[in-house]
Amino acid sequence: MSSAAGNAAYQRLKGRFARIAILGESQAMLHWDASAVMPPGGAAARGEQLATLAGLSHELMIDPALAADLGEAEASGAWDVANLALMREAQRRATALPTDLVEAAARANAACETVWREARAASDFRRVAPYLAEVVKLQRETAAALSVATGLSPYDSLMQGFQRGIGAADVEPIFDAYEAFLRDALPRAEQRQAQRPAAIEPRGPFAVPAQQALCRDMAQRAGLDFTHARLDESLHPFCGGTPSDVRITTRYEPGAFSQALLGVLHETGHALYERGLPTAYARQPVGEAAGMAAHESQSLIIEMQASRSDAFLGFLGPRLHAAFGGDATAYAPENLARLWRRVARGFIRIEADELTYPAHVILRFRLERALIGGDLAVADLPGAWNEGFARLLGLTPPDDARGCLQDIHWYDGAFGYFPSYTLGAMAAAQLMRAARIAVPGLDEALGRGDMAPLLGWLRMRVHGQGSRLGFQDLLREATGKLLDPADFTAHLAERYL
Amino acid sequence: MSSAAGNAAYQRLKGRFARIAILGESQAMLHWDASAVMPPGGAAARGEQLATLAGLSHELMIDPALAADLGEAEASGAWDVANLALMREAQRRATALPTDLVEAAARANAACETVWREARAASDFRRVAPYLAEVVKLQRETAAALSVATGLSPYDSLMQGFQRGIGAADVEPIFDAYEAFLRDALPRAEQRQAQRPAAIEPRGPFAVPAQQALCRDMAQRAGLDFTHARLDESLHPFCGGTPSDVRITTRYEPGAFSQALLGVLHETGHALYERGLPTAYARQPVGEAAGMAAHESQSLIIEMQASRSDAFLGFLGPRLHAAFGGDATAYAPENLARLWRRVARGFIRIEADELTYPAHVILRFRLERALIGGDLAVADLPGAWNEGFARLLGLTPPDDARGCLQDIHWYDGAFGYFPSYTLGAMAAAQLMRAARIAVPGLDEALGRGDMAPLLGWLRMRVHGQGSRLGFQDLLREATGKLLDPADFTAHLAERYL
Numbered sequence: 003m004s005s006a007a008g009n010a011a012y013q014r015l016k017g018r019f020a021r022i023a024i025l026g027e028s029q030a031m032l033h034w035d036a037s038a039v040m041p042p043g044g045a046a047a048r049g050e051q052l053a054t055l056a057g058l059s060h061e062l063m064i065d066p067a068l069a070a071d072l073g074e075a076e077a078s079g080a081w082d083v084a085n086l087a088l089m090r091e092a093q094r095r096a097t098a099l100p101t102d103l104v105e106a107a108a109r110a111n112a113a114c115e116t117v118w119r120e121a122r123a124a125s126d127f128r129r130v131a132p133y134l135a136e137v138v139k140l141q142r143e144t145a146a147a148l149s150v151a152t153g154l155s156p157y158d159s160l161m162q163g164f165q166r167g168i169g170a171a172d173v174e175p176i177f178d179a180y181e182a183f184l185r186d187a188l189p190r191a192e193q194r195q196a197q198r199p200a201a202i203e204p205r206g207p208f209a210v211p212a213q214q215a216l217c218r219d220m221a222q223r224a225g226l227d228f229t230h231a232r233l234d235e236s237l238h239p240f241c242g243g244t245p246s247d248v249r250i251t252t253r254y255e256p257g258a259f260s261q262a263l264l265g266v267l268h269e270t271g272h273a274l275y276e277r278g279l280p281t282a283y284a285r286q287p288v289g290e291a292a293g294m295a296a297h298e299s300q301s302l303i304i305e306m307q308a309s310r311s312d313a314f315l316g317f318l319g320p321r322l323h324a325a326f327g328g329d330a331t332a333y334a335p336e337n338l339a340r341l342w343r344r345v346a347r348g349f350i351r352i353e354a355d356e357l358t359y360p361a362h363v364i365l366r367f368r369l370e371r372a373l374i375g376g377d378l379a380v381a382d383l384p385g386a387w388n389e390g391f392a393r394l395l396g397l398t399p400p401d402d403a404r405g406c407l408q409d410i411h412w413y414d415g416a417f418g419y420f421p422s423y424t425l426g427a428m429a430a431a432q433l434m435r436a437a438r439i440a441v442p443g444l445d446e447a448l449g450r451g452d453m454a455p456l457l458g459w460l461r462m463r464v465h466g467q468g469s470r471l472g473f474q475d476l477l478r479e480a481t482g483k484l485l486d487p488a489d490f491t492a493h494l495a496e497r498y499l
Numbered sequence: 500m501s502s503a504a505g506n507a508a509y510q511r512l513k514g515r516f517a518r519i520a521i522l523g524e525s526q527a528m529l530h531w532d533a534s535a536v537m538p539p540g541g542a543a544a545r546g547e548q549l550a551t552l553a554g555l556s557h558e559l560m561i562d563p564a565l566a567a568d569l570g571e572a573e574a575s576g577a578w579d580v581a582n583l584a585l586m587r588e589a590q591r592r593a594t595a596l597p598t599d600l601v602e603a604a605a606r607a608n609a610a611c612e613t614v615w616r617e618a619r620a621a622s623d624f625r626r627v628a629p630y631l632a633e634v635v636k637l638q639r640e641t642a643a644a645l646s647v648a649t650g651l652s653p654y655d656s657l658m659q660g661f662q663r664g665i666g667a668a669d670v671e672p673i674f675d676a677y678e679a680f681l682r683d684a685l686p687r688a689e690q691r692q693a694q695r696p697a698a699i700e701p702r703g704p705f706a707v708p709a710q711q712a713l714c715r716d717m718a719q720r721a722g723l724d725f726t727h728a729r730l731d732e733s734l735h736p737f738c739g740g741t742p743s744d745v746r747i748t749t750r751y752e753p754g755a756f757s758q759a760l761l762g763v764l765h766e767t768g769h770a771l772y773e774r775g776l777p778t779a780y781a782r783q784p785v786g787e788a789a790g791m792a793a794h795e796s797q798s799l800i801i802e803m804q805a806s807r808s809d810a811f812l813g814f815l816g817p818r819l820h821a822a823f824g825g826d827a828t829a830y831a832p833e834n835l836a837r838l839w840r841r842v843a844r845g846f847i848r849i850e851a852d853e854l855t856y857p858a859h860v861i862l863r864f865r866l867e868r869a870l871i872g873g874d875l876a877v878a879d880l881p882g883a884w885n886e887g888f889a890r891l892l893g894l895t896p897p898d899d900a901r902g903c904l905q906d907i908h909w910y911d912g913a914f915g916y917f918p919s920y921t922l923g924a925m926a927a928a929q930l931m932r933a934a935r936i937a938v939p940g941l942d943e944a945l946g947r948g949d950m951a952p953l954l955g956w957l958r959m960r961v962h963g964q965g966s967r968l969g970f971q972d973l974l975r976e977a978t979g980k981l982l983d984p985a986d987f988t989a990h991l992a993e994r995y996l
Binding site for chain 2: 021024025027028031032035039040041042043044047048050051054055058218227228229230231232244246247295
């Protein structure tokens, strides 16, 4: 086969994948609309629109003509070679799954998610157990089929769907070591906290328009350009849209501002990643974000590393006081640090502090691996959860609503996603450390409310790399080493110990 | 061929057309988003998203498997027979046009529209003339190809793309008669107006939040259910979205409220039509609105017939005064009638009053028919425009910006659309007359701000009919006769003479 024919096939593939990406962009916009502005009466039609676009996308991916082009295609240059490899991987994953299995899983997930909402409200695991058993059964079949196509273990083949370039064999020792670190660090952090003055709660109400203006200003300071972005409201904050039109949301409560503001800074981190993806490979697999752990590293480096740094709190405090008035001591940087770095063991993952959050993730990683591996029966999940939780955080959940029923993920068929949260937190610390070394004056800039030096480095080292590298290789090229949890524990030690 | 096989083919076709309709719904939502909320930086990507969805839709329509099903399909019952006939028509129209021609026309339209914006701003027809010549050439080729497929004349085959069931041979005598009516009626209306007290302009400013609340309230009173609808702002008011999630927009100016309010009532008429389409045939050709003239009849029956009726003005006046305060005499129903029924010859179609508006449309109908027929060269358009305008309204446009450059339609490749405006106005009068006869107490209800009796009749006679009938047959079943301009001129005579 001639190289000219190989190149022609590759060019055709770029067109095919761009079309698939455009269907994805359309779905992203319809999803944003559903979450942010859609009237409730539009829900049923929206579900069918999203399902139809997903079906069309799948048909384009399993088209035999696309497979023929993949067989013929040749690419040269690191980016195009990586792009072609990612095309092949995406097509292998799509064709590995029989349509019947995909549809059965989609139906089982939808049915289970509906029952889960009732079961969680009633804290009644037994109500949802048979539905979850069906979801797990179909996810195990999915994992087995993907495993054949990818050559990875079944669990890793699911994990790859969320994050390429790292697997359970990497994660397990890292998480085990964190458990050991936490056993020592958590009581020390609690003791230290108890010996210091308690945080003063700022007194509201905090007018929603003032919160909105503040959030928008801070997102802009972090580098978000509102000619290519929107900030709206939704029940659960998220970052959606497309790289040239990114949509973040938050939720305002008149009685508190921290959640909305920190939520906006978190979603801004996601949005900046999308905005910084390489435009030369827009709508190509290699031009996408590198995965969910990489994405979470970018939200957390803005929210946890930069925005809660001493330097940035020194800038932020007077702005908060100017926005909301009242007692200035509540907005003093030291008080903001106490407020936003408070350690507290709790049952709910999404309310957890930076130190204990990984324990929530470690538990879920172990349990979902056992569920997919067939080593844990769904009926035994509540017991295994409570036992594992007690071992990690020394507390026993009083009910399943505060235990294994709290998160939607499994009940919606998402297995292999949870590790991304903590891999992202660890990568954020590692990237921040590398950025501080590489970029002189980074913290001084944060002290002026200026995130541009940090953002410039992230654009070069992370955003602009697209999906050229898997998670570990991305970190190695950016920081000189594979994922190294020591940077995260050093960050935690400095902040909490 | 067995009837079972014929029915199976028809059922498959319903699935195929539902998929095509869902792509259309997705495009409608992306179009709304682009007009109402999209940040400017999203425009380029949005254009590609819309073009890709349109391309996928076209591919589904020209799929040989769809053609095979159309060949086999059998349907029974009036609705399904009509649905199958509409499927065949849609497929014939789609396959009649070579892909090269469709793409060339899309490119020519986009290029011409861009140049038109500059040409209109500079009032320089010559700048855009070569682009318009290319557009017209490709529209003539399109019309010729569609003519072969439809058996209609070239112009009628374009018109059919906007409104089925009426053609130029029907329209021509109706428009000629209106010209004759206007020659007598316009001077009389002007004279009568001059002899009456001048309308008092309400004094602003009119706070935008108060306008928004008023517009929303009036749309609800007209029957729009905001669990299935939104009201937003855009540069040009429009009605978009889907039947279960309809999106109307308007534009608020603090210095005036009439335009926003009447615009909302107009778009509400469109929205109510979409909301009232037969759900049993949702996403099927027969379940769609009957065409652009039918659609305009529904916006105008709400805006022009119901909302500007004496009865409704009697209800509205005190509400306006309550909303905006100031001098009550400006909101007296008699004054609102003078304000909103003012006759004034002018050059601009979209600013025209109810009486002279058809003259603008008649001119465009004649000229576009001549352009498509090859009887008028693009270079001669400004002269023909000005001559025709002077004959119809006795004024000569001082420049082409106020003449043949004012409307986007032709410069964007839309030929055969203009008659819909006046056919819609005439149908609105005819339907209103029939509704008044059929529904006792209709005007008394309008006097209480209650449009439910009118809406109930429209739902039964128009909205719920979908596309089962063409324009003329729809009117005949609803009113007992084909389009009868005498109802429109009687309405005008009562209001203006």
